[in-house]
Amino acid sequence: MARKDDSLLRNLQKEHIEGKLCLITGATSGIGKETAIGLLELGAQVVITARDIARGQAVQREIQMKSGRSRVELFELDLSSKESIQQFVKNFTKRHKGLDLLINNAGVFHPERKESADGIEATFAVNHLGPFWLTEALLDGLSKNAPSRIxxxxxxxxxxxxxxxxxGGAPLERKENYSGFQxxxxxxxxxxxxxxxxxRKLQSKNISVYAFHPGVVNTSLVREYPxxxxxxxxxxxxxxxxxAGPLVQLASLPDPGPSGTYFHGKKRKVPLAVTNDPATGDRLRELSESLT
Ligand SMILES: NC(=O)c1ccc[n+]([C@@H]2O[C@H](COP(=O)([O-])OP(=O)(O)OC[C@H]3O[C@@H](n4cnc5c(N)ncnc54)[C@H](OP(=O)(O)O)[C@@H]3O)[C@@H](O)[C@H]2O)c1
Structure with missing residues (x-):
């Protein structure tokens, strides 16, 4: 019976995602790489990004080999640099007018304070600001292919x-008493x-948005730690x-749950209350836009 359910689920996923264009940031390792393989296996057309193109090409070949599928494209992208994001968006939109799925996966966990190419504290820059700029720049493409998903x-x-x-100001710069964990x-x-x-902003545009926690995962995220x-x-x-299994499901099921849901693996969870406060959302948006 369980086997029947599994194949039913997989068929649903395949039907929904086959031929769709999926962009995954930070697919050179860890969760992103396995998600790219999972989506390719379901018949999706996948775009991966890498900071280092030579490394990206090696991963592209590995992903093709493991998935047995060839439809994976590679673009250069460094989320710590606004210039790199703008160049990526130019290159990507030249090739693709629409986008079905965006997975903002790339991330860092620095123990020591670093600054991005644009002089912004690097953890905030790579984990939030870069994905913010990228997403805002890709919204037209996601609207074109709606219903689409982030x-x-x-x-x-x-x-x-x-x-x-x-x-903002000093707390954002984190020049004093830096804590990589915080x-x-x-x-x-x-x-x-x-x-x-x-x-809240995309409800009328038929673009659904989810936040996802993968659990504690053995990746290179803590590579800079002892x-x-x-x-x-x-x-x-x-x-x-x-x-990557639950992330692939969230990406490929026709209706994984209401937009605006925070998932811990396959389970819906209630995120920190402040995340549902529109004024806080506006404040973060203002702050992010002011840094552009
Ligand atoms: N591992 C966990 O336990 C865990 C738990 C909760 C959430 N997460 C989240 O899961 C996501 C994936 O992390 P992971 O665990 O799979 O770690 P990972 O193996 O270190 O993968 C991180 C990916 O992000 C890319 N990246 C780093 N800096 C970048 C930049 N400036 N521009 C573009 N790409 C950049 C890396 O590319 P390079 O190869 O170029 O470095 C790599 O492909 C992250 O958002 C992380 O916060 C992980």
Missing amino acids: INVASALHYRAKTDFLN AYCDSKLCNVIYTMDLF GAVHFIWGLISKSPKKA
């Missing part, structure tokens, strides 16, 4: 965020706030392939 890969660590950084939690809160903000962290992470985490 999935923001957030984290349960958004529950540990503080919101004072939303007041910067990461706060950036992931931004992912959920932005998801809810988009949900060996002991890797060791513990390895003990408590699941494989990227396992974590």
